[in-house]
Amino acid sequence: MSSLFLISVLISLGTSIGIVQAGNPNYRDALAKSILFFQGQRSGKLPSGAAQQITWRSNSGLSDGQLAKVDLTGGYYDGGDNVKFNFPMAFTATMLSWGSLEYSKKMEPQLTNTRAAIRWSANYLLKCARATPDRLYVGIGDPNVDHECWERPEDMDTARTVYWVSPSNPGSDVAGETAAALAAASMVFRRVDLKYSKLLLRTAKKVFQFAIQYKGAYSDSLGSAVCPFYCSYSGYMDELLWGAAWLLRATNDVFYFNFLKSLGAGDSPDIFSWDNKFAGAYVLLSRRAVLNNDKNFDSYKQQAEQFMCRILPNSPSSSTQYTKGGLIFKLPESNLQYVTSITFLLTTYSKYMSATKHRFNCGNLVVNSSTLRNIAKRQVDYILGVNPLNMSYMVGYGPRYPKRIHHRGSSLPSLASHPKTIGCKAGFQPFFYSSNPNPNLLVGAVVGGPNQNDGFPDDRTDYSHSEPATYINGAIVGPLAYFANLN
Ligand SMILES: *[C@@H]1O[C@H](CO)[C@@H](O)[C@H](O)[C@H]1NC(C)=O
Numbered sequence: 001m002s003s004l005f006l007i008s009v010l011i012s013l014g015t016s017i018g019i020v021q022a023g024n025p026n027y028r029d030a031l032a033k034s035i036l037f038f039q040g041q042r043s044g045k046l047p048s049g050a051a052q053q054i055t056w057r058s059n060s061g062l063s064d065g066q067l068a069k070v071d072l073t074g075g076y077y078d079g080g081d082n083v084k085f086n087f088p089m090a091f092t093a094t095m096l097s098w099g100s101l102e103y104s105k106k107m108e109p110q111l112t113n114t115r116a117a118i119r120w121s122a123n124y125l126l127k128c129a130r131a132t133p134d135r136l137y138v139g140i141g142d143p144n145v146d147h148e149c150w151e152r153p154e155d156m157d158t159a160r161t162v163y164w165v166s167p168s169n170p171g172s173d174v175a176g177e178t179a180a181a182l183a184a185a186s187m188v189f190r191r192v193d194l195k196y197s198k199l200l201l202r203t204a205k206k207v208f209q210f211a212i213q214y215k216g217a218y219s220d221s222l223g224s225a226v227c228p229f230y231c232s233y234s235g236y237m238d239e240l241l242w243g244a245a246w247l248l249r250a251t252n253d254v255f256y257f258n259f260l261k262s263l264g265a266g267d268s269p270d271i272f273s274w275d276n277k278f279a280g281a282y283v284l285l286s287r288r289a290v291l292n293n294d295k296n297f298d299s300y301k302q303q304a305e306q307f308m309c310r311i312l313p314n315s316p317s318s319s320t321q322y323t324k325g326g327l328i329f330k331l332p333e334s335n336l337q338y339v340t341s342i343t344f345l346l347t348t349y350s351k352y353m354s355a356t357k358h359r360f361n362c363g364n365l366v367v368n369s370s371t372l373r374n375i376a377k378r379q380v381d382y383i384l385g386v387n388p389l390n391m392s393y394m395v396g397y398g399p400r401y402p403k404r405i406h407h408r409g410s411s412l413p414s415l416a417s418h419p420k421t422i423g424c425k426a427g428f429q430p431f432f433y434s435s436n437p438n439p440n441l442l443v444g445a446v447v448g449g450p451n452q453n454d455g456f457p458d459d460r461t462d463y464s465h466s467e468p469a470t471y472i473n474g475a476i477v478g479p480l481a482y483f484a485n486l487n
């Protein structure tokens with residue numbers, strides 16, 4: 001990107017502030033819906049009654065694990081397909097847990113539902129870590145085969161291949177993230193279910209030990225089963241940092257602090273995602289530096305602030321592009337995932353700063369808690385419809401939202417309305433290629449979102465913009481709780 005282009009983006013960002021309608025999103029409504037979404041992504045045996053309010057879904061994947069003679073039912077499908085990819089699923093669980101730890105008081109009355117969403121993935125991750133000694137199961141369903149079909153999860157007849165890492169085929173990235181998820185979840189349940197919390201923490205420690213004892217990238221061990229879908233492009237150092245940061249927060253054990261220090265400086269990213277967690281780890285670790293003035297964590301605070309300086313639009317070291325409508329624009333595929341993850345870091349660091357009236361500088365730009373909060377609010381508001389198209393990117397929220405999301409279950413008739421099996425290829429015509437709206441509303445799903453020009457085709461075949469994902473929603477729950485309470 002040329003600097004001239006950057007300047008023109010910044011100028012248009014400045015002038016557009018006046019144009020975009022003020023808007024008054026209902027954050028509480030959006031918060032409730034963002035959590036409800038996870039019920040639509042559930043795999044395994046579904047509960048009945050009020051515990052399963054997305055009623056067009058039914059049981060699926062009931063034999064998951066059988067090919068390895070273990071029970072690996074449960075967990076979430078990552079997006080619009082029927083595969084269980086543990087790497088992004090664990091990241092989603094970590095972000096949901098982080099959200100409920102930072103914003104628990106603000107999350108009422110949604111705290112119970114958030115815990116249920118966390119537990120649904122934590123139960124599955126526990127199975128994956130505990131079923132077989134010396135193995136961590138990391139995924140179910142051959143993604144290449146699955147992607148050739150357009151069928152409901154309830155009809156799934158594709159190979160439910162079981163994937164795992166082990167001492168001879170390691171995966172420090174997926175193990176580090178799984179450890180992070182279990183450690184974070186253990187804190188969520190500490191006051192409500194101590195026994196469960198202890199099991200989560202014990203398992204987190206074990207999985208992390210595996211991650212550091214047998215170092216390697218799971219992409220090297222599993223190849224086309226995880227790449228290009230959820231390849232660990234950023235390597236595994238970020239997951240080791242992130243995993244150790246979560247275990248330190250959960251245990252306060254100096255072992256994890258020493259391990260963190262042994263990892264050295266780490267990267268300087270301008271992104272945060274299921275793949276690259278450096279920035280998340282910096283913000284998480286900066287907490288004690290900002291809130292308690294603990295000098296041991298100063299280097300992370302500096303890295304967290306340098307990250308913010310790469311995000312803020314008026315910062316001299318900014319490397320972040322914004323659309324004319326004011327949306328952070330990182331990458332053309334599923335851009336909103338980066339927006340929600342980065343927004344989580346903005347609100348959370350803003351919250352830390354606000355508690356101690358902390359400020360920092362990006363060159364000559366003075367940044368205080370409101371600087372970060374304002375940018376975060378613009379991102380959340382944009383997603384909820386304050387944008388040039390007046391389009392909410394959360395299904396079922398507001399008067400105008402995506403109607404043709406790239407999601408098998410949502411786009412095919414439900415079992416109740418069409419009990420007969422719809423086979424692998426039978427879903428493409430007439431359902432996938434149809435221009436009709438999806439028959440089933442996946443309430444709360446946030447999709448990949450608009451393009452660089454704030455445009456959105458609402459086209460089911462266009463997965464880059466129309467597919468929802470657990471990790472997009474997993475990261476927006478915290479910021480929605482934050483703004484719901486500020487109102
Ligand atoms: C942050 O700085 C801006 C601009 O100087 C100022 O208007 C705002 O009141 C400050 N907010 C806080 C919380 O200090």
Ligand SMILES: *[C@@H]1O[C@H](CO)[C@@H](O)[C@H](O)[C@H]1NC(C)=O
Binds near residue numbers: 021388389390
């Ligand atoms: C969005 O809403 C504003 C304010 O109501 C209106 O002026 C504008 O024309 C709308 N834009 C579109 C694309 O509908």
